[in-house]
Amino acid sequence: DAGITQSPRYKITETGRQVTLMCHQTWSHSYMFWYRQDLGHGLRLIYYSAAADITDKGEVPDGYVVSRSKTENFPLTLESATRSQTSVYFCASRKGRTDTQYFGPGTRLTVL
Amino acid sequence: AQKVTQAQTEISVVEKEDVTLDCVYETRDTTYYLFWYKQPPSGELVFLIRRNSFDEQNEISGRYSWNFQKSTSSFNFTITASQVVDSAVYFCALSEASRDDKIIFGKGTRLHILP
Numbered sequence: 001d002a003g004i005t006q007s008p009r010y011k012i013t014e015t016g017r018q019v020t021l022m023c024h025q026t027w028s029h030s031y032m033f034w035y036r037q038d039l040g041h042g043l044r045l046i047y048y049s050a051a052a053d054i055t056d057k058g059e060v061p062d063g064y065v066v067s068r069s070k071t072e073n074f075p076l077t078l079e080s081a082t083r084s085q086t087s088v089y090f091c092a093s094r095k096g097r098t099d100t101q102y103f104g105p106g107t108r109l110t111v112l
Numbered sequence: 113a114q115k116v117t118q119a120q121t122e123i124s125v126v127e128k129e130d131v132t133l134d135c136v137y138e139t140r141d142t143t144y145y146l147f148w149y150k151q152p153p154s155g156e157l158v159f160l161i162r163r164n165s166f167d168e169q170n171e172i173s174g175r176y177s178w179n180f181q182k183s184t185s186s187f188n189f190t191i192t193a194s195q196v197v198d199s200a201v202y203f204c205a206l207s208e209a210s211r212d213d214k215i216i217f218g219k220g221t222r223l224h225i226l227p
Contacts, residue, residue: 033214043203045214058214090157098145098164098209103157 023091118218135204143209
């Protein structure tokens with residue numbers, strides 16, 4: 001039972017490059033989320049999806065793009081990475097609206 | 113408005129001591145859910161417990177126990193006979209049934225268990 005996985009786990013990139021972080025869950029959960037975790041800011045929601053082909057903005061969506069063509073995948077793309085996007089990114093999923101949310105292992109992204 | 117406050121930023125205790133992590137929440141919903149997550153030094157976020165607003169029964173799971181009191185809007189977490197492996201950041205979180213977007217996390221309490 002793989003659960004929820006993220007790839008890559010670590011990524012170093014340069015300012016201006018496009019980067020895609022992958023998230024895959026095997027539970028067929030309807031809801032999926034992307035958070036970033038930064039010192040002093042805690043966990044902040046970037047985007048979420050209530051079902052395939054439905055996405056919505058969270059607190060800090062600027063500079064990020066998401067898509068969800070399949071229930072199990074929820075990739076997060078940084079179209080033109082900036083140093084302020086250096087962070088740890090967590091993907092999460094939950095079955096239904098009020099169910100428990102489970103997190104992936106995280107991706108540590110460094111933008112030079 | 114949704115809000116979760118973990119007033120204790122950092123706590124240090126000696127191994128085998130009991131420790132309580134405080135969590136106070138604010139919500140206008142009558143139906144809501146409270147969570148605790150653990151983030152060990154390895155970085156992953158591990159789900160510990162979920163309670164709904166209609167269930168005020170305290171819960172015990174091994175050395176962990178949770179005290180939910182609606183009267184004081186608190187959902188405190190106690191570790192009995194702490195161990196070094198309990199060292200982590202612990203997050204309290206709240207979700208409201210009326211919203212499907214996110215759960216609100218507290219800032220976390222960093223717990224150090226000293227050998």
